[in-house]
Amino acid sequence: MSKVKNSGIGAYIGTIGALVILCVLWTVLNSNFISPSNIMSVFKQTSFNALLSIGMLFCLITAGIDLSVGANATFCACLMGMLVKGGTTNPVILAIVALVAGTAIGLINGLLLTRLHLPHPFVSTLGMKNFLWGLALIVTGSQMISFTDAPGIMWLGNATVGGFPVSFIFVLVICVVLHILLTRTALGRSIYCAGGNMEATRLSGINSANVLTFCYVLSGLLAGLAGIVSVGRSGTCNGANAIQTYDTDAIAACVIGGASFMGGKGTIVGAMLGALIIAVLRNGFALLAVNSAVQNCVLGLVIIGAVLLDVMRENMQAKARRKQAAAQ
Amino acid sequence: MSEYVVELRGCTKTFPGVKALDNMQLAVKPGEILGLIGENGAGKSTLIKILTGVYHADKGEIYVNGEKKSFKNPNDSAAAGIACVYQELNIEKLLSVTDNIFINKWIKGAGKLLNYREMHKKAKEIMASLGQEVDPSKPAGNFGMGVQQMIEIAKAVLIDAKMIIMDEPTSSLGEKEVEQLMQTCRALRDRGVGIVFVSHKLEELFELCDRVTVIRDGKYIDTRDIKDWDNDSLIAAMVGRTLDNMYPKVIAERGECVLKAENVTEEGVIKDVSFEAYAGEVLGFAGLVGAGRTETMRAIFGADPIDSGKVYIHGKEVHIKSPAQAIKNGIAFLTEDRKGQGLVLAQSVRNNLILSNMKGFSSGMFLDNKKIESRANENISALKIKTPNADERVGQLSGGNQQKVVIGKWINTDCDIFIFDEPTRGIDVGAKIEVYNIINSLVKEGKCVIMVSSELPEILGMSDRVIVMRDGRIAGTTVRGSKSFNQESIMRAAWGGNIDE
Numbered sequence: 001m002s003k004v005k006n007s008g009i010g011a012y013i014g015t016i017g018a019l020v021i022l023c024v025l026w027t028v029l030n031s032n033f034i035s036p037s038n039i040m041s042v043f044k045q046t047s048f049n050a051l052l053s054i055g056m057l058f059c060l061i062t063a064g065i066d067l068s069v070g071a072n073a074t075f076c077a078c079l080m081g082m083l084v085k086g087g088t089t090n091p092v093i094l095a096i097v098a099l100v101a102g103t104a105i106g107l108i109n110g111l112l113l114t115r116l117h118l119p120h121p122f123v124s125t126l127g128m129k130n131f132l133w134g135l136a137l138i139v140t141g142s143q144m145i146s147f148t149d150a151p152g153i154m155w156l157g158n159a160t161v162g163g164f165p166v167s168f169i170f171v172l173v174i175c176v177v178l179h180i181l182l183t184r185t186a187l188g189r190s191i192y193c194a195g196g197n198m199e200a201t202r203l204s205g206i207n208s209a210n211v212l213t214f215c216y217v218l219s220g221l222l223a224g225l226a227g228i229v230s231v232g233r234s235g236t237c238n239g240a241n242a243i244q245t246y247d248t249d250a251i252a253a254c255v256i257g258g259a260s261f262m263g264g265k266g267t268i269v270g271a272m273l274g275a276l277i278i279a280v281l282r283n284g285f286a287l288l289a290v291n292s293a294v295q296n297c298v299l300g301l302v303i304i305g306a307v308l309l310d311v312m313r314e315n316m317q318a319k320a321r322r323k324q325a326a327a328q
Numbered sequence: 329m330s331e332y333v334v335e336l337r338g339c340t341k342t343f344p345g346v347k348a349l350d351n352m353q354l355a356v357k358p359g360e361i362l363g364l365i366g367e368n369g370a371g372k373s374t375l376i377k378i379l380t381g382v383y384h385a386d387k388g389e390i391y392v393n394g395e396k397k398s399f400k401n402p403n404d405s406a407a408a409g410i411a412c413v414y415q416e417l418n419i420e421k422l423l424s425v426t427d428n429i430f431i432n433k434w435i436k437g438a439g440k441l442l443n444y445r446e447m448h449k450k451a452k453e454i455m456a457s458l459g460q461e462v463d464p465s466k467p468a469g470n471f472g473m474g475v476q477q478m479i480e481i482a483k484a485v486l487i488d489a490k491m492i493i494m495d496e497p498t499s500s501l502g503e504k505e506v507e508q509l510m511q512t513c514r515a516l517r518d519r520g521v522g523i524v525f526v527s528h529k530l531e532e533l534f535e536l537c538d539r540v541t542v543i544r545d546g547k548y549i550d551t552r553d554i555k556d557w558d559n560d561s562l563i564a565a566m567v568g569r570t571l572d573n574m575y576p577k578v579i580a581e582r583g584e585c586v587l588k589a590e591n592v593t594e595e596g597v598i599k600d601v602s603f604e605a606y607a608g609e610v611l612g613f614a615g616l617v618g619a620g621r622t623e624t625m626r627a628i629f630g631a632d633p634i635d636s637g638k639v640y641i642h643g644k645e646v647h648i649k650s651p652a653q654a655i656k657n658g659i660a661f662l663t664e665d666r667k668g669q670g671l672v673l674a675q676s677v678r679n680n681l682i683l684s685n686m687k688g689f690s691s692g693m694f695l696d697n698k699k700i701e702s703r704a705n706e707n708i709s710a711l712k713i714k715t716p717n718a719d720e721r722v723g724q725l726s727g728g729n730q731q732k733v734v735i736g737k738w739i740n741t742d743c744d745i746f747i748f749d750e751p752t753r754g755i756d757v758g759a760k761i762e763v764y765n766i767i768n769s770l771v772k773e774g775k776c777v778i779m780v781s782s783e784l785p786e787i788l789g790m791s792d793r794v795i796v797m798r799d800g801r802i803a804g805t806t807v808r809g810s811k812s813f814n815q816e817s818i819m820r821a822a823w824g825g826n827i828d829e
Contacts, residue, residue: 184694186686193683196672203631203669204684204737205655264674321724 014309015257015273022277026284033287040163044233046279047157047167048073050272051226052246053253054178055106055219057271059121060254061182062195062212063263066109066219067125069226070246071132074239076102076227078136080153081145081237091152099224105132106220110213121216129247136239144238147231157232167229171272174222179268191215195263252299253278256306277302330394333358333522334379334410334491339388341374348374350546352388356491356522361513363537363554364526367566367819368617368782371546372526376493380412381405392490411484412493415500419476421469426451428468429482454482458512474505481512491522498532499618510536528616530559530823544568559825560816567784567815575789576764580771582792583607585643587659587745587776589628592637597623598800601637605745605776610767612791613780615822620800621780622664625747629661630654641745655684660738664750664780666727670734673723677715678704680722680733685741707736712762728759735766746770749780764790784815796821803827 026033052069059066076098083094105128112124147154159166182188193201194208202208231237255261256277257270281302285295332355341349349371356362366372377383379390381399390397392408399405419428426447435450437443444465451464458478462471468479477497484492494513498506513523513536527533533540534554541551542565549565587605592598598620605611613621627634630648639646641657648654654661663669671680681704682689689700704718711732715725722733731751738746748767752760767777767790781787787794796804796818804827806812812827821827 180694184697186690186695189679189682189686189695193672193675193679196674197668199669200663200672201683203629203651203661203663205650205652205741206683206686207650207652264672 011258011267012269012273014313015270015277019273019277019280022280022284026280026287029284030287033284036163038283038287040160040165042276042279042283043168044165045283046275047165047171048226048229048233049246049249049253049278050171050275051174051222051229052250053271053275054174054268055222056247056250057254057257057259057266057268058191058215058218060195060251060259060261061191061263061266062215063198063261064113064121064212064215065125065251065261066106066216067122067247068105068109068128068132069219069223069250070244071129071136071242072102072105072220072223073226073230073246074237074242074244075105075132075136075139076224077231077237077241078140078145078239080150080227080231081147082139084147084150084153085140085145089150089152091150091155094150094153095228098227099221102224102227103217103221106217106223107213109220110216113216114209114212129242133239133242136242138239140237140239142239144236146236148235153228154232154235157229158235159232167232170225170229174225175268175272178218182268187211187214192264195265197264249278252303252306255303255310258310260310274306330391332356332391333393335391336375336379337389337391339375339378339385339390341378341383341385348546349378349385351548352543352546353548354379354524354541355551356524358490358522359517359520360538361517361523361525361536362551363533363540364524364543365528365530365533365540365562365566366543367784370543370566372543373495374546375543376412376495376524376526379405379410379493381410406487406489409488409490410493411487411489411491412495413477413480413484413497415496417473417476417480419468419479422467424466425455425462425464425468425471425479428479429454429464429486431483433486450486451482454485455479457515458482458485459508459515472505473500474502474508477501477505477509478512481516485516489521491524492516493524493526495526496528497525498527498529506532528618528823530562530825533562542566559820559823563816563819563823567819574761575786576761576768577790578768578772579792580608580768580774582609583774586641587628587778588640588643589624590638590640592624592627592639593635594623594627594632595635597632598627601627601797601800601802603795603802603805605778607744607774607776608771609792610771610777610779610790612787612794613778613797614782614784614787614794614818615797615803617782619797619822621797622749623800624797625661625749625778625780628654629659629747631661655741655743658742658744659747660684660741660743660745661747662734662738662749662751664753666730666734670737671722671730674721676719677708677713677722677725677733678718681707681718681736681740684737688740688742703740707740711736711739711766726755726759728755728762731755731759731763732766735763744774745776745778747778747780750782751779752781752783752786760786784818787818788813788815794818796827798822798824 032038055069056066079101080094080098109125109128112118113121118124157167190206190211194211198208253274254266254271256274259266281299335355337353339349339352352375364372378385381402381404397408429451430447435443435446448464455462458481460475460478462475468476497509517523525537537554539551539553540557542549544566584607585604586607590602592601601624615621626632628639630650630653639648646657648657667673678700682700689696708715713732714729722730751763770777779790793807795802804821806827817827
């Protein structure tokens, strides 16, 4: 067993190293970076992307994708905004509406894939993204809506405990639960196996259609949660946000953390590290007042670099295995 | 000038661990139809691929019109006038008939642009000369299999092929289309083209061919004029008389009927398949590739939906709609394609071993890692899986060891009906015997084993009873010890004759 754990941490050493180097670099360039308040704000900024990334991770492991996570989160926020505008400010009702809506959208994504047998979810979730963008604008009348009348629902996104953002604690709890689900339960094992070889998994008696549906439902639920976090952070909702790069940021986090578009790979820890790297990057750029065009360039290069490193690592491992086999 | 349009001499081709062709020869005269037959795995595909330049022979020469040639790639072979219509057609269904025929042979007009008027005209002419009146500007996929095949033949006609190889051209055609194809073959022959006609159907050979060549185990056996062959002599030549005794067969006590299929039908695939399988028995399924054996097993396992028919397990009717339900009913299915359908190659040996029974390895909500660990080690030693440890990726193991992991996966379920589809394909002799021993121990424990295999010696060596399939139907049954329990009888049934002749 110890061997497994070693190789497990070994797989993250590169990612952790990159994160540490990045933090050191920012600190050298601007000492404000390492201040407790800034670190807490990095955590706060991470929460939203982390939630979307975790949902995305489940879809990526099954060799799928969910391009509607960002639009889903925005739509859920706008749905709450519509209710707030109409006078409903009870945080429980608002939260339930957001979570149910997000989950239902995930379920539709899952059913389109597994029951109506649409081809790769790239297309169906892209369609869903556009649909939700439009719907978000419709429910808000294309207006930004302020949540000042409903402070309760903003608690998750802006409250802190001893300076530590509640939203990030929430994310960590979800990470632990889902990490256990992925690594210790039959469902988790089925998700990896379905991603590795869908047909073999089905012929092994696993209902792979339901396994896939679960992943999209979970992705939708987490997007609903991210929607709640977002209104807390910004105090508003804005339908136009549906076409922000939230989806690609989530994909980037997963890929930086070792997930693959081919499926069967990726971990919660990796996706979290990826989300942290992206948050630290963006935070540092903001501190150094780097122009946003340059930010985009660098983030793009980081994504390409992460995949390149992953491919190189795979090749090296395969080569080492061949050598080992030849030596035997 | 040579008597032959294409002649292959002394050809040997070795793949790692297998001699696919051994001193093979083949000679085709211009203006003749030469039948080529052999059992599954006799080397027909390899022979075709050498003639078309896909493979490179280790030894041997190819002569075209008496001139020695060396094919480095398929283009060289095509340039020499050899064309092949493969069983799996290479048709771009969305492109027009013209585009398919002229692919890479485009007629260009002024300014290097494609001259479609000329190409359509030529395409229409060629298709008409093959007896097909079609609009060549329509997508190829709009037409049936017969026309699509003619498009392939048209490609051969366009390059003015001297020899056309047809690899089981009738396997996907209806009766009318077969008749049309034969007419076309005869017309091409009369124009002086040499045709190699590979078929699994003896009656077609007798109807169409001028001469027939038989190969077996990668070796050339005989070529005779068609009038000098009959059904029995062809089958005897194909089968040979080698049955080495590498089968550690154990006869177990036959128990109750555990699986009964009644008129199971999947339209266009299998028709009215009925059989019974018993505990403590190895039931072999013989037949040619494509006879519907795998399809029958997939239907019973719930991998593909059936249109009609009944399945009984332990005497009770069941309605199996998914593999999950089949496993609940005690059916295990070891697929013939272990990499594509049996294993998750990127996952560990341990994970693959529990794939079919994760519930059985869970306590409460969580997987029981201790139980998994000890069972995995138990499997590895009992099945002699050669792996550094249980965490090795299955993709790293050899074929034989991968197969043992598949077997382990199913032994770890509570199944009592084990369907093995080509259990020893692509694994070495030592591993084969180990697989046979596992089959023996299963039937000794009173389990039922159904074994689909294309290797007749294996079927005869391991089965208690053999069912022969042909064209999606059951063509005959024979029991160990009976007069028809031999290669000739089974082949006869597989090729369209009666098993008890």
